[in-house]
Amino acid sequence: SMSPPVLYCIAQLLDVAELISRLEAVMGEFSQRGAGLVQPVRSVVPLQKHGGFLGLMPAYLAHEDILCTKMVAFYQREQGSSLPTTQATVLLFDPVSGVVSAVMDGEVITARRTAAVSAISAKLLMPRHAEILCLLGSGHQAVSHYEVFTQAFTFKEVRVWSRSKERAEEFARAAGGPVTVCPSVKEAVEGADVIVTATNASEPLLFGKWVKSGAHVAAVGACRPDWRELDDDLMRDAVVYVDSREGAAAESGDVILSGAEVFAELGEMINGSMPAQRDKTTVFKSLGMGIQDAVSAKLVYDKWKSQQ
Numbered sequence: 001s002m003s004p005p006v007l008y009c010i011a012q013l014l015d016v017a018e019l020i021s022r023l024e025a026v027m028g029e030f031s032q033r034g035a036g037l038v039q040p041v042r043s044v045v046p047l048q049k050h051g052g053f054l055g056l057m058p059a060y061l062a063h064e065d066i067l068c069t070k071m072v073a074f075y076q077r078e079q080g081s082s083l084p085t086t087q088a089t090v091l092l093f094d095p096v097s098g099v100v101s102a103v104m105d106g107e108v109i110t111a112r113r114t115a116a117v118s119a120i121s122a123k124l125l126m127p128r129h130a131e132i133l134c135l136l137g138s139g140h141q142a143v144s145h146y147e148v149f150t151q152a153f154t155f156k157e158v159r160v161w162s163r164s165k166e167r168a169e170e171f172a173r174a175a176g177g178p179v180t181v182c183p184s185v186k187e188a189v190e191g192a193d194v195i196v197t198a199t200n201a202s203e204p205l206l207f208g209k210w211v212k213s214g215a216h217v218a219a220v221g222a223c224r225p226d227w228r229e230l231d232d233d234l235m236r237d238a239v240v241y242v243d244s245r246e247g248a249a250a251e252s253g254d255v256i257l258s259g260a261e262v263f264a265e266l267g268e269m270i271n272g273s274m275p276a277q278r279d280k281t282t283v284f285k286s287l288g289m290g291i292q293d294a295v296s297a298k299l300v301y302d303k304w305k306s307q308q
């Protein structure tokens with residue numbers, strides 16, 4: 001039997017506009033809870049000894065015959081560590097036979113699809129004439145959010161804050177346009193219309209008292225039930241959207257520990273069953289979903305096949 005192709009260097013195979021449109025469709029369908037999508041909440045294996053977790057993220061999309069699983073390891077690294085906090089591999093299967101059709105890098109997929117999902121939420125929830133984008137954190141997700149957000153929207157100013165000023169300056173130098181490095185979270189978020197939290201923090205770093213009324217927060221980090229990026233004030237005062245209600249109830253420290261009510265899923269806004277409260281201060285709490293990886297992997301695979 002032939003061994004499946006191993007696809008790395010896939011950045012060119014994953015077009016952002018195409019990805020956004022596929023993600024909108026699948027998130028809208030997910031929130032209808034039809035039988036065509038099977039996606040359990042991520043299984044997480046703690047690696048206590050090593051300060052990490054292994055997440056298993058399978059998904060089956062019956063209408064499109066996509067069967068996929070991502071395996072993602074995430075670690076809270078020491079500051080200055082050269083290892084990535086998020087490492088991932090994706091397996092795509094032929095659901096007819098169970099044969100593996102491809103093994104692929106999951107890091108580009110994870111970075112890009114997460115930013116694309118945040119951009120979908122920002123498109124629906126950020127203030128109408130949003131001018132200032134603020135990124136908290138300067139790692140992989142911050143970079144992909146910068147790329148996707150500046151491609152999808154036009155901002156007058158982009159700000160970044162990071163624990164390490166050097167990293168933030170590096171980020172600003174590498175960015176494709178002007179980025180202001182801010183010395184504190186407070187100064188970075190003041191007056192910002194869109195705030196992306198993409199850190200590995202386990203304690204709140206974004207406080208509601210600093211956030212402009214009507215702003216939109218895309219909260220990407222804090223993926224464990226006892227980890228926080230946002231404080232109770234922000235969680236309780238904002239209208240809270242999530243990618244999956246089940247996922248948020250199991251994994252989001254910001255949702256669980258604040259006791260905040262989840263207003264809607266992103267997919268409920270997309271499929272029209274719940275409104276986008278754009279005029280309010282909004283939080284989109286993102287945890288990541290197997291269906292997002294599945295449609296991404298299929299796009300990569302189809303593009304790769306068309307080039308063979």
Ligand SMILES: NC(=O)C1=CN([C@@H]2O[C@H](COP(=O)(O)OP(=O)(O)OC[C@H]3O[C@@H](n4cnc5c(N)ncnc54)[C@H](O)[C@@H]3O)[C@@H](O)[C@H]2O)C=CC1
Binds near residue numbers: 162220
């Ligand atoms: N919602 C989703 O779908 C996904 C969420 N994530 C989560 O996003 C977060 C960022 O991931 P990556 O960008 O890949 O990691 P990364 O390691 O590339 O970047 C992490 C950033 O967080 C900062 N940071 C770490 N600890 C901090 C602390 N205590 N306070 C403030 N900043 C801190 C680092 O300085 C760095 O700027 C992680 O928590 C990861 O679990 C990752 C993938 C998908």
Ligand SMILES: O=C([O-])C1=[NH+]CCC1
Binds near residue numbers: 288289
């Ligand atoms: O969706 C994802 O791949 C992850 N979410 C949190 C850590 C990794």
